[in-house]
């Protein structure tokens with residue numbers, strides 16, 4: 001069985017998640033934005049074997065610690081979609097833009113496409129391309145856990161910003177209604193910031209996408 005633990009990192013309190021196989025303890029980290037020492041202390045405390053980095057998108061609060069973590073532990077970088085190449089290239093400048101220490105750019109080991117899967121010790125998660133907040137944003141869905149890791153696409157009671165370069169509001173709404181809602185009302189999502197919610201609850205109450 002898969003398990004997960006979410007740990008807010010960086011001054012933006014970004015929800016970095018550790019996802020692991022309960023039998024083998026093989027682990028992926030989703031969106032290591034920073035605070036790597038705290039993250040690795042959590043990995044050690046739980047006795048986990050960190051093997052992969054998965055990225056939803058390349059904003060610095062989500063991807064800022066990627067290059068250093070990959071180098072320190074020799075980990076593959078999986079995702080995001082190629083549409084976020086320009087955000088990856090801009091990681092050093094994003095530091096100044098958002099008031100973070102400078103972050104290094106990197107080259108993903110594997111870019112992700114809509115319909116791809118990622119695997120951890122035989123457990124499979126589905127990848128959906130959900131552009132709008134950034135053009136290369138992806139989400140990870142585990143039918144086994146009934147959980148989706150959605151980055152900055154959707155929040156409890158809100159949606160992602162679309163006022164960044166290549167942000168697109170209509171595209172974001174389409175990503176949410178056509179790619180997230182089919183994952184099921186019962187599915188609980190872990191957003192990039194703030195508390196978890198379910199797609200069913202957001203469909204009913206979220207002022208930006210309620211009633212869709």
Ligand SMILES: [Zn+2]
Nearest residue numbers: 057059133152
């Ligand atoms: Zn973002």
Ligand SMILES: [Zn+2]
Nearest residue numbers: 014061152192
């Ligand atoms: Zn974010």
